Amino acid sequence: MKKLVCLALALCMVLSLASFASADAAGKVYYLNFKPEADQAWQDLAKTYTAQTGVEVKVVTAASGTYQQTLTSEMDKKDAAPTLFQIGNAEGVVTWGEYALPLDGTELMNEMTTEDFNLKNADGQTVAVGYCYEAYGLITNKALLEKAGYTVADIKDFESLKKVADDIHARSAELGFDAFTSAGLDGSSSWRFSGHLTNMPLFYEFRDDGITEQPATVKGSYLNAYKNIWDLYIADSAADAKKLSGYTGADAEKDFYDGKAVFFQNGTWEYSALVGEHGMKAEDLAMIPIYCGVEGEENAALCAGTENCWAVNGKASEADQKATLDFLKWVVTSDEGTAMMAKEFGPIPFKAAKASENVFFNDSTALLNEGKYVVTWAFNYTPDVDNWRAGIVSALEQYSAGAADWGEVEYAFVDGWATCYTNTH
Amino acid sequence: MSRSKKMADGALTSPLIRKPIQRMFAVFLLPTFVCFCIGFLWPFIQGIYLSVHSFTTTTNVKYVGFQNYAKAFADQGFRQAFGYTALVAAVSLVLINVLAFFVAYALTQEIRGRNLYRSVFFIPNLIGGIVLGYIWKTIIDSLLPVSMSIQANYGFWGLMVVMCWQQVGYMMIIYIAGLQAVPMDMIEAARIDGANGWKTLWNITLPNVMPSITICTFLSLTNGFKLYDQNLVLTNGAPVRRGIGQTEMLALNIAKTFSTANQRGVAQAKAVLFFILVTAISLIQLRATRSKEVQQ
Numbered sequence: 001m002k003k004l005v006c007l008a009l010a011l012c013m014v015l016s017l018a019s020f021a022s023a024d025a026a027g028k029v030y031y032l033n034f035k036p037e038a039d040q041a042w043q044d045l046a047k048t049y050t051a052q053t054g055v056e057v058k059v060v061t062a063a064s065g066t067y068q069q070t071l072t073s074e075m076d077k078k079d080a081a082p083t084l085f086q087i088g089n090a091e092g093v094v095t096w097g098e099y100a101l102p103l104d105g106t107e108l109m110n111e112m113t114t115e116d117f118n119l120k121n122a123d124g125q126t127v128a129v130g131y132c133y134e135a136y137g138l139i140t141n142k143a144l145l146e147k148a149g150y151t152v153a154d155i156k157d158f159e160s161l162k163k164v165a166d167d168i169h170a171r172s173a174e175l176g177f178d179a180f181t182s183a184g185l186d187g188s189s190s191w192r193f194s195g196h197l198t199n200m201p202l203f204y205e206f207r208d209d210g211i212t213e214q215p216a217t218v219k220g221s222y223l224n225a226y227k228n229i230w231d232l233y234i235a236d237s238a239a240d241a242k243k244l245s246g247y248t249g250a251d252a253e254k255d256f257y258d259g260k261a262v263f264f265q266n267g268t269w270e271y272s273a274l275v276g277e278h279g280m281k282a283e284d285l286a287m288i289p290i291y292c293g294v295e296g297e298e299n300a301a302l303c304a305g306t307e308n309c310w311a312v313n314g315k316a317s318e319a320d321q322k323a324t325l326d327f328l329k330w331v332v333t334s335d336e337g338t339a340m341m342a343k344e345f346g347p348i349p350f351k352a353a354k355a356s357e358n359v360f361f362n363d364s365t366a367l368l369n370e371g372k373y374v375v376t377w378a379f380n381y382t383p384d385v386d387n388w389r390a391g392i393v394s395a396l397e398q399y400s401a402g403a404a405d406w407g408e409v410e411y412a413f414v415d416g417w418a419t420c421y422t423n424t425h
Numbered sequence: 426m427s428r429s430k431k432m433a434d435g436a437l438t439s440p441l442i443r444k445p446i447q448r449m450f451a452v453f454l455l456p457t458f459v460c461f462c463i464g465f466l467w468p469f470i471q472g473i474y475l476s477v478h479s480f481t482t483t484t485n486v487k488y489v490g491f492q493n494y495a496k497a498f499a500d501q502g503f504r505q506a507f508g509y510t511a512l513v514a515a516v517s518l519v520l521i522n523v524l525a526f527f528v529a530y531a532l533t534q535e536i537r538g539r540n541l542y543r544s545v546f547f548i549p550n551l552i553g554g555i556v557l558g559y560i561w562k563t564i565i566d567s568l569l570p571v572s573m574s575i576q577a578n579y580g581f582w583g584l585m586v587v588m589c590w591q592q593v594g595y596m597m598i599i600y601i602a603g604l605q606a607v608p609m610d611m612i613e614a615a616r617i618d619g620a621n622g623w624k625t626l627w628n629i630t631l632p633n634v635m636p637s638i639t640i641c642t643f644l645s646l647t648n649g650f651k652l653y654d655q656n657l658v659l660t661n662g663a664p665v666r667r668g669i670g671q672t673e674m675l676a677l678n679i680a681k682t683f684s685t686a687n688q689r690g691v692a693q694a695k696a697v698l699f700f701i702l703v704t705a706i707s708l709i710q711l712r713a714t715r716s717k718e719v720q721q
Contacts, residue, residue, distance in 0.1 A: 091686045094687060096481065098485075242570070245574050245663075384685050387685060398575050401571045401572070403571060412665065416668050423685060
C-alpha cells in the first residue's frame with residue numbers, strides 16, 4: 001500500500017512537470033489582455049468569434065499592475081506564448097520591439113483613420129497600433145461650479161482658473177466644498193502628476209524643439225508652468241500638503257463624487273466609475289483642459305493619446321500570426337467587435353468605429369471641432385518610466401511638505417531624465 | 426545528554442530499524458531533493474547563467490560577458506543601497522537581539538501571566554510583512570510632522586520600529602528555550618560562591634545561551650540584509666535625492682532594476698552579488714559566534 005502511495009505521489013510530480021502543448025496547423029489566437037476591467041468583454045467577444053469562425057481565441061488578463069511580469073513569463077513559453085499583446089510606450093518598444101511583428105501594410109492598418117497613436121521602432125516600422133485613445137484634463141462638476149457663481153466658460157486659461165479656484169477655496173467653509181480634490185502622492189494616485197501632469201511641460205518643450213522621438217535629455221523649459229499648476233492643486237484643496245503620500249486615488253475620486261471638490265484631474269476612463277458606479281449625473285460633468293500658464297494655451301484641447309497598442313508576436317508561427325491579424329481585423333470591422341470597442345474603449349481610430357456615450361470624449365471632440373490643438377501624450381517618450389516618475393513623486397512630496405525647494409523637482413525632471421535614458425540605452 | 430535522547434539514538438542504530446530505512450531512503454529523500462532542485466538549484470544556476478547575458482525573456486538571451494557586473498558596480502544607487510542595507514542590518518541586529526533577550530529574560534522569571542505575555546509578543550510575527558507595513562506606515566506617518574517618505578531618518582527609524590515589533594517575539598521564543606536549558610545547578614553553585622545577579626547573568630547564563638545567540642544573530646542579520654516587503658511598503662526607497670533613493674535597500678534596488686527596460690541582466694548580476702554577500706556575511710558571523718559556544 002505504502003509503495004503504491006509513493007508511486008502515485010511520484011507520478012503526480014512528474015505529470016505536473018510535463019506540459020501539454022499541442023500544435024495547431026489552423027492557427028490560433030492568444031491575447032494577453034492588459035485591462036482587467038475589459039476582461040469580460042474580451043472573453044465574450046472571443047467566444048462570439050470562435051462560434052462564427054471556429055478559430056480558437058484564448059484571452060488571458062494579467063492582474064492589475066502585473067502586466068510586465070505576466071508578459072515576461074508568458075513570452076517565455078516558446079510554443080504557447082501570446083500571439084497578441086500590448087506595448088504601452090517608447091520604453092515598451094525598447095523592451096518588446098524585438099518580439100513585435102512590423103504591421104505596416106496589413107489590412108488592420110488599412111482600417112485605421114489615424115496613425116497618431118501608433119508606435120514605431122528605431123527603423124521606422126510600426127510595431128504596435130493604438131487601438132483606442134484616451135483623453136484627460138480637469139474633470140469639472142458643473143453643478144458645484146454654478147453654485148459657486150461660475151460656469152465652465154469662465155475658465156479660459158491659467159489666470160482665470162486660478163481666480164476661480166482661489167475664490168472657491170477661500171469660501172470653502174461657506175460653500176461646503178473646495179476647488180481641487182486631494183493631490184495624493186500614494187502610488188494609486190501619483191501617476192496623475194508624475195505621468196499625466198508632467199506631460200504639460202514635456203509637450204510644450206517638445207513642440208518648441210520639434211522633437212518627434214525619444215530624446216536623451218530634456219531642458220525643463222516649461223517647468224514654471226508645471227509649478228504653477230501644482231502649487232494651485234495643493235493650495236486650493238482640503239488635503240494636508242505635508243502628508244500627500246497618505247492620500248490615495250480613491251480618496252480623490254471620493255472627494256469628487258461626494259461633491260467635496262469641483263475639479264478632479266483625471267481622464268475619460270473615469271466616466272464609467274463616476275456615472276455608473278457612483279451615480280453622478282452625466283449632464284453635471286465636463287472635462288476642461290489643464291491650464292498651467294503657457295502662452296496661447298487658451299487654444300488647447302484636452303490631452304489625448306494612448307498607452308493601449310496592440311502588438312502581434314513576430315516569433316509566433318505564421319499560421320498564428322495570420323489568425324491573430326484576421327481576428328483583429330474582425331474586431332475593428334464587425335458589428336459585434338466595434339460595439340464592444342465603443343462601449344469599453346470609447347471612440348476608436350478605425351473607419352468602422354461606433355459612437356460613444358462618454359461625455360468626456362464628446363467634450364474632447366467638441367474642443368477639436370472648435371479648431372483647438374491636441375496636447376499629445378509626450379510622456380510616452382519617458383525613458384525608464386517607473387524610476388523617472390518615482391523621482392518626480394518623491395521630489396513633489398518633499399517640495400510640498402517644505403522639506404526641499406523646487407530645485408529638487410527640476411533635478412528629478414531634467415537630470416533624472418538623462419540618468420534614466422543612459423541606464424536604458 | 427538526556428535519557429530519552431540516548432534511547433532514541435539507541436533505537437536508530439539498531440539494524441532492525443536501520444535496514445528498512447536504508448533501503449527506502451530514496452522514497453524519503455527524493456521528493457524533497459526534486460523539489461529542492463526545481464525550486465532552488467535550477468533557478469540558482471540559471472540565475473548565474475543569466476547574469477552574464479542580456480535578455481528580455483529567459484529563452485532568448487545574448488551573451489555579454491561581465492558587462493552586467495561592471496554596470497552593477499558602476500550604479501551609484503546600488504552602492505547607496507548597499508551602505509544603507511548594511512546600516513539597517515547592523516542596527517536591527519543589535520536592537521532586535523538586545524530587546525528579545527531581555528524580554529525573554531523577563532518572561533522566564535516567576536511573573537503572573539507570563540504565558541499570555543509570551544503569546545502577545547510572538548503574535549506580530551504571524552502577520553505578513555506587507556499588511557504589517559501598511560498598518561505601521563499609517564500609524565507612524567500620522568504621528569510624524571512629515572511623512573517617512575520625506576525624511577530619510579524617519580524612514581530609517583520607522584523601519585526599525587516595524588522590524589523590532591515583528592521579530593523580537595520570534596527571537597524571544599528562541600532565547601526562552603535557551604534560557605530554560607541553563608542548568609540550575611550551575612546557577613545555584615554560582616550563587617553559593619557569592620555571585621550577584623549581574624555576574625550570574627554575564628558568566629553563567631550568557632555563555633550557556635550562546636547557541637541561541639548564534640541562531641538569533643544569524644537570523645536577524647540575514648533578515649536584515651534580505652528585507653524587502655517592509656522597505657517597499659514603508660518608503661519604497663523615498664525620499665529620492667539627486668536621483669538616488671535614500672532608503673532603498675538591496676533587494677528593492679534589484680527588483681526595481683529588473684523592471685527597467687534592458688536592465689534585466691544587470692538586475693540578475695546584482696542578485697548574484699547579493700547572494701555572495703549575504704552568504705559570506707552569514708558564514709563569517711556563524712563562525713564567530715560558534716567559537717564562543719560552550720559544550721555542556
